[in-house]
Amino acid sequence: MTTTQVRQDYGKDPLQVRDTNHYTEEYVHAFVDKWDQLIDWDRRAESEGDFFIRLLQEQGAKKVLDVATGTGFHSVQLLKAGFEVTSADGSPVMLGKAFENARRRDHILRTVHADWRWLNRDVHDYYDAVICLGNSFTHLHDENDRRKALAEFYATLRHDGVLILDQRNYDAILDHEIAPSHNFYYCGDNVRATPEHMDESLARFRYEFPDDDVFHLNMFPLRKNYVRRLLKEVGFQRVTTYGDFKETYRETEPDFFIHVAEKRYLEEESEH
Template identity: 65%
Template sequence: MFKRTQEFGKQPTEVRETGHYQHEYVHDFVERWDDLIDWDGRAASEGSFFIDVLRNYGCKSVIDAATGTGFHSVQLLKAGFEVASVDGSPQMLAKAFDNARDRGMILSTVHSDWRWMSRDVVGRYDAIICLGNSFTHIFNEHDRRRTLAEFYSMLKHDGILILDQRNYDALLEGKSKPGHKYYYCGEGVSAAPEHIDEGLARFRYEFSDDGSTYHLNMFPLRRAYVQDLMHQVGFQSVSTYGDFQSSYREEDPDFFIHVAEKAYRPQDGNEGEDTPEPQ
């Protein structure tokens, strides 16, 4: 039976474990997640960015590694992609399946831990997307490397990984306004950092209609660290966008989106020069 309440113990800011997200995405929080995401609002904010990137690279098959309640899996299916919908939370996958079915689609869902995803997902894919700030649920350095290595191994020789993260650099350096609303939030929902240090970003999610409050504990990944880690695992080129734009001031974006290429592409000293741009 799905749990209905979160469990962080007596010292919530000391909970810094990769697997703890299983206790954070409880039934009641998952049921409210689409109020937070606001599918229509998110679709308007993102536009066709991810679809354009995937098409520009000639991708046809995609692993949605952080399916959540199914938003991106549904968008990709509607756009004609072959999609494997993966998540480590059974509560999220169940909600995603229902959301897709309500829209006349059937998801191919896989419950899997990223660190051993090749054990659960068969084949090689043109692309893997890991969105919704999900990669920051990993607190352990070894687990991050292991996860990226799994992603790398499951891509075809010319595949790409699209991974996003909050702009934790701005939060850690005090350049983000307290209570700032992130681009995917629905009406009547706030998402703001309650505590942040170099090893933990604890976010508080409040729903005004019933006063319910939930938390997520995440690791505040710095942009340059993620880029470097991708290179170390084997990705040849990493291009980073700020809120879907290729040009930005470091402190401005809410989110960074990294597009990492597995294939080697000769370049004249300018990394990202040959990267296809979304339309």
């Protein structure tokens, strides 16, 4: 990916792009520059409240690895709350934007450019918590990639560490053709994020901005119970799932699911 790239390129048939390695070409400079319009930091902070901060504090976490830094929202929120944070991302363009965003808010990010599948090649430390937020895990299109990434997350955690991973509620879209309301994650004004194509192996989303710019992301539609199963199979002992920052929800309500996977060994397994 070059620094002058401004347009996404999916080739002649965009529905054929079901490849993990393509994510670096999706986050072109022009899209990254507009990403914060889609998120709206202030409104997102209001919608999330202290949910993630509280979760991490309850787990006794102090040292956190943000593996999906994006433009830096969660890294900055955690730094403000007093956590020690390392910020990683597979897109150097995103990391550059995140560093700039943090500096404008009087914080200096400790950044690492890393592919999750080889995370521990570039990250040489142990953490109390790993966070993978912003629907980022959906960029892995191959099951081997998903298992490898989770194994890398697991390996960088201390013996009693915790992984917090979120995902869009693809179950509702796949099963009931319900479009997410975007009340929680995509808070920007006059920005539309809509599913353009959906099948069991591809979720193609269209992002429309007020200046008529249009971008796309091709993602894998992760089902909630599939992700929970993968987390358990990798070795996490207990997985608690929340819907839009609440532990009680009706299956069709949440835009997003948040999985809290504990590495700490438990004699008796508890399910939520």
